[in-house]
Amino acid sequence: xxxxYYPGCSLHATAxxxxxxxxxxxxxxxxxxxxxxxxxxxxxxPAHCTDELLAAxxxxxxxxxxxxxADQVVVCCSACFSRFKFAQKHIEEKDDLRAQLSxxxxxxxxEGMQVRHLxxxxxxxxxxxxxxxxxxxxxxxxxxxxxxxxLTRPPKxxxxxxxxxxxxxxxxxxxxxxxTIDWPFKTECCGATFALTRTDIVLxxxxxxxxxxxxxxxxxxxxxxPLCHANLDMRQDDIRKKFGVECxxxxxxxxxxxxxxxxxxxxxxxxGRALVNCDELLTAKGxx
Amino acid sequence: xxxxxxxxxxxxxxxxxxxxxxxxxDAASSARQAPRVGVFICHCGINIAKTVDVERVTAxxxxxxxxxxxxxxxxxxxxxxxxxxxxTIKSHRLxxxxxxxxxxxxxxxxxxxxxxxxxxxxxxxxxxxxxEQCSWVHEDREQATQKAIEIIHTILEKVKGDExxxxxxxxxxRRALVIGAGIAGIQTALDIANGGHEVLLLDRYPCIGGNMxxxxxxxxxxxxxxxxxxxxxxxxxxxxxxxxxxxxxIEEVTGSVGNFEVTIRRxxxxxxxxxxxxxxxxxxxxxxxxxxxFDRGMTTRKAIYIPFAQAVPNVATIDKExxxxxxxxxxxxxxxxxxxxxxxxxxxxxxxxxxxGAIIAATGYELLSKDVYGEYGYxxxxxxIDGLQLERMLSAAGPTTGEIRRPSDGEVPKEVVFIQCVGxxxxxxxxxxxxxxxxMYTAKHARLFKHRVHDGQAYVFYMDIRAGGKRYEEFVKQAxxxxxxxxxxxxxxxxxxxxxxxxxxxxxxxxxTQIEIAADMVVLxxxxxxxxxxxxxxxxxRIGYDENKFFAEAHVKLRPVETNTAGVFLAGACQAPKDIxxxxxxxxxxxxxxxxxxxxxxxxxxxxxxWVDEEVxxxxxxxxxxxxxxxxxxxxxxxxxxxxxxLCQGCGACISACPNSSCELKNFRSDQIVAMVDAxx
Numbered sequence: 021x022x023x024x025y026y027p028g029c030s031l032h033a034t035a036x037x038x039x040x041x042x043x044x045x046x047x048x049x050x051x052x053x054x055x056x057x058x059x060x061x062x063x064x065x066p067a068h069c070t071d072e073l074l075a076a077x078x079x080x081x082x083x084x085x086x087x088x089x090a091d092q093v094v095v096c097c098s099a100c101f102s103r104f105k106f107a108q109k110h111i112e113e114k115d116d117l118r119a120q121l122s123x124x125x126x127x128x129x130x131e132g133m134q135v136r137h138l139x140x141x142x143x144x145x146x147x148x149x150x151x152x153x154x155x156x157x158x159x160x161x162x163x164x165x166x167x168x169x170x171l172t173r174p175p176k177x178x179x180x181x182x183x184x185x186x187x188x189x190x191x192x193x194x195x196x197x198x199x200t201i202d203w204p205f206k207t208e209c210c211g212a213t214f215a216l217t218r219t220d221i222v223l224x225x226x227x228x229x230x231x232x233x234x235x236x237x238x239x240x241x242x243x244x245x246p247l248c249h250a251n252l253d254m255r256q257d258d259i260r261k262k263f264g265v266e267c268x269x270x271x272x273x274x275x276x277x278x279x280x281x282x283x284x285x286x287x288x289x290x291x292g293r294a295l296v297n298c299d300e301l302l303t304a305k306g307x308x
Numbered sequence: 309x310x311x312x313x314x315x316x317x318x319x320x321x322x323x324x325x326x327x328x329x330x331x332x333x334d335a336a337s338s339a340r341q342a343p344r345v346g347v348f349i350c351h352c353g354i355n356i357a358k359t360v361d362v363e364r365v366t367a368x369x370x371x372x373x374x375x376x377x378x379x380x381x382x383x384x385x386x387x388x389x390x391x392x393x394x395x396t397i398k399s400h401r402l403x404x405x406x407x408x409x410x411x412x413x414x415x416x417x418x419x420x421x422x423x424x425x426x427x428x429x430x431x432x433x434x435x436x437x438x439x440e441q442c443s444w445v446h447e448d449r450e451q452a453t454q455k456a457i458e459i460i461h462t463i464l465e466k467v468k469g470d471e472x473x474x475x476x477x478x479x480x481x482r483r484a485l486v487i488g489a490g491i492a493g494i495q496t497a498l499d500i501a502n503g504g505h506e507v508l509l510l511d512r513y514p515c516i517g518g519n520m521x522x523x524x525x526x527x528x529x530x531x532x533x534x535x536x537x538x539x540x541x542x543x544x545x546x547x548x549x550x551x552x553x554x555x556x557x558i559e560e561v562t563g564s565v566g567n568f569e570v571t572i573r574r575x576x577x578x579x580x581x582x583x584x585x586x587x588x589x590x591x592x593x594x595x596x597x598x599x600x601x602f603d604r605g606m607t608t609r610k611a612i613y614i615p616f617a618q619a620v621p622n623v624a625t626i627d628k629e630x631x632x633x634x635x636x637x638x639x640x641x642x643x644x645x646x647x648x649x650x651x652x653x654x655x656x657x658x659x660x661x662x663x664x665g666a667i668i669a670a671t672g673y674e675l676l677s678k679d680v681y682g683e684y685g686y687x688x689x690x691x692x693i694d695g696l697q698l699e700r701m702l703s704a705a706g707p708t709t710g711e712i713r714r715p716s717d718g719e720v721p722k723e724v725v726f727i728q729c730v731g732x733x734x735x736x737x738x739x740x741x742x743x744x745x746x747x748m749y750t751a752k753h754a755r756l757f758k759h760r761v762h763d764g765q766a767y768v769f770y771m772d773i774r775a776g777g778k779r780y781e782e783f784v785k786q787a788x789x790x791x792x793x794x795x796x797x798x799x800x801x802x803x804x805x806x807x808x809x810x811x812x813x814x815x816x817x818x819x820x821t822q823i824e825i826a827a828d829m830v831v832l833x834x835x836x837x838x839x840x841x842x843x844x845x846x847x848x849x850r851i852g853y854d855e856n857k858f859f860a861e862a863h864v865k866l867r868p869v870e871t872n873t874a875g876v877f878l879a880g881a882c883q884a885p886k887d888i889x890x891x892x893x894x895x896x897x898x899x900x901x902x903x904x905x906x907x908x909x910x911x912x913x914x915x916x917x918x919w920v921d922e923e924v925x926x927x928x929x930x931x932x933x934x935x936x937x938x939x940x941x942x943x944x945x946x947x948x949x950x951x952x953x954x955l956c957q958g959c960g961a962c963i964s965a966c967p968n969s970s971c972e973l974k975n976f977r978s979d980q981i982v983a984m985v986d987a988x989x
Contacts, residue, residue: 184682204804
């Protein structure tokens with residue numbers, strides 16, 4: 021199984037632990053990820069807020085670069101994933117946009133390229149059975165899966181399993197021997213980029229998510245998006261100060277939890293880079 | 309312009325005398341004589357005249373051979389217009405007519421009557437549609453005028469080939485079949501029966517009553533549904549000329565208006581209806597419990613069951629899907645205890661054939677499943693219920709004997725949120741229509757909740773309040789002013805459980821704020837959708853349905869209870885969402901249509917039917933397969949296909965199927981069609 025791998029800026033910087041754990045897990049499961057040569061920015065929020073052409077051109081440029089490696093490109097960051105999927109849809113549906121793009125790039129060449137999220141690849145291509153076989157232990161962790169907004173919505177763009185009650189991350193972690201708790205906040209908003217401009221909103225929203233995770237009895241939260249991770253992991257101190265609630269709950273990338281089940285080393289999975297300390301939890305569960 | 313003036317202005321054409329020099333004294337022409345056609349071109353006020361130059365059309369058409377008279381007039385369908393036709397037939401010895409005006413669906417009967425009054429065979433009168441198919445759909449006057457001329461040319465070719473046809477008379481079976489025994493079907497059946505005719509009242513469920521039997525109280529008067537409905541149910545059950553056919557389904561319908569033949573599957577109850585006393589002992593002893601459909605899953609019933617206490621008929625039915633005996637071959641407890649010896653395990657479905665003259669579809673509605681709403685928990689939260697589930701709670705005969713108790717723990721809810729338009733007016737769920745009754749029943753629910761739980765609080769999320777109806781708006785006002793319901797204009801984005809509460813998160817668009825309510829119970833006003841299986845029934849009845857699968861009426865304003873198949877009528881929510889007052893009114897209307905049909909001694913049958921040239925027919929039988937009306941049969945002695953003229957609807961399917969052109973449709977013969985096509989090419 022060979023895929024082009026688009027890390028995006030986060031996985032090379034603030035979410036380097038997501039990149040490390042992705043590479044480690046992929047290697048352990050025989051998924052060959054080849055980084056897209058000379059990849060560039062996906063456009064992120066600034067591009068699609070300001071210029072439709074730019075918002076399509078940047079992912080298109082990266083898809084062209086990825087095509088040199090494979091017909092399928094794996095994207096881990098939810099925001100990059102969303103931007104790639106949106107660009108593909110817009111290019112497919114809008115003739116004038118396609119015409120504009122074709123002035124600067126051979127746009128027809130990216131037709132048929134598949135943009136895949138790593139969860140999708142692990143569940144559908146690798147298969148839950150293989151993951152069950154590959155796991156080295158049953159981590160006795162109670163996990164809530166937090167999908168955030170961009171993986172599942174809008175459903176016609178991301179084509180995830182279910183926009184209101186997604187299951188794929190749950191299925192994956194259950195196959196890896198963890199207990200996933202059904203909870204109502206799988207797709208709540210974490211506040212996203214308001215972290216910088218309206219921190220008060222992010223504090224309120226993340227406080228609710230963290231509290232609900234505690235209420236339903238979770239040991240930790242599994243995420244698939246660098247920004248969700250940042251908002252949930254970095255704000256816990258401020259929440260304690262502002263609302264006076266104890267939330268102290270470790271946040272993991274799903275790849276890190278999967279890696280633990282596969283018996284990989286914590287340092288290879290980037291565990292320990294987050295702000296909320298997870299040593300106590302992992303020790304208690306015999307995963308230290 | 310008067311009719312007289314029109315006559316003066318009209319053009320006597322050069323071909324007034326027959327070209328062959330014969331004199332034609334007889335108005336009904338023989339084939340040897342050249343036809344004498346009169347053409348009447350209608351202005352339809354400005355409907356036609358604005359886009360089509362009727363004067364030019366008249367002048368052009370007058371030049372045609374065989375046209376001995378052509379004129380135009382403001383409204384040919386008016387009384388003077390019709391008189392003009394009658395007069396002209398006589399004065400110009402016309403033997404054929406063309407009226408160029410609207411669609412034949414509008415006025416063919418009018419002009420054929422005028423033709424008959426003038427002494428012509430009505431089937432020698434044709435209409436050229438220059439309104440719907442020309443002036444209404446075009447803007448360019450020059451081109452529209454040219455097209456109108458061409459349309460009239462084609463119809464001239466047709467009328468020249470037309471033959472005088474005679475209508476025949478068919479007897480009527482004065483007996484009706486009503487499909488579906490809810491309030492719509494029962495009301496229709498009662499009205500027809502009270503008119504003195506026999507009615508078969510069929511329902512696929514083990515008892516009659518439909519959705520109305522489930523209801524607690526009804527708007528806008530808050531009288532109990534049972535109190536007003538059971539008298540009707542009992543009347544239907546006791547009426548001498550109503551036969552109940554419960555647990556039965558339509559297998560096949562053949563024939564046509566006045567003389568349908570319906571094959572009905574009487575599903576095996578595994579209980580002898582004539583012996584069962586409804587004592588209920590079998591039910592008590594049956595070991596298998598399943599969710600009750602009648603109580604919408606809020607209680608259980610046994611595998612042998614009577615849906616509810618007042619069910620008519622009060623006869624048990626074994627649900628074979630869940631019965632232990634049918635599944636494992638062991639049990640028969642019910643049979644052991646039955647003192648009436650009514651249990652018959654080897655009972656089989658019975659097919660019966662009934663002749664009826666009219667059929668009324670009254671198959672009602674279902675609620676869109678709440679399982680499709682991810683945002684409201686996919687039906688997984690027990691305290692998120694739908695409107696009909698609340699009705700069962702509100703019913704004195706329901707699972708809580710009329711008390712409102714939440715399904716999860718039986719506690720009395722204090723804060724209840726009602727969400728309207730769940731599915732309705734929501735294109736993302738594929739339903740763009742308004743379900744019409746939810747505004748009213750939600751207001752009723754909010755009021756009844758307050759009447760039962762005095763310290764309770766009802767919240768209603770709505771899009772718009774549509775309370776058009778007698779005393780409806782007042783009723784909603786009372787929900788707010790007397791029963792303190794809080795109405796919030798906005799949508800609910802999410803319902804999720806937190807502890808014992810359901811958190812309802814929505815928007816109040818009037819105050820522009822986000823709202824979160826910690827509710828004890830949530831009631832969804834799910835969209836009204838047609839009952840399952842309507843497509844199949846529509847196919848059997850040969851009637852249409854719309855994009856939402858509601859049965860299609862013949863005309864949305866003027867023929868709301870008729871269908872496009874003569875003799876098949878509609879009543880109730882199978883046609884569109886409707887409340888009880890509207891349903892009862894429509895049921896009465898459908899019954900009136902049936903009664904007026906049954907008031908005739910005979911029906912006249914349309915003579916435009918298929919015809920077989922027996923010398924050419926090879927007896928291949930393809931026409932028999934092509935016919936949807938059972939009108940084509942094989943004459944085994946002559947080995948040729950024949951036409952049962954009474955059954956033939958003149959659709960033409962057999963004509964296209966015939967490989968050697970041995971059948972033709974009268975007055976739509978191939979030579980006529982070819983001449984019509986040639987006229988424009």
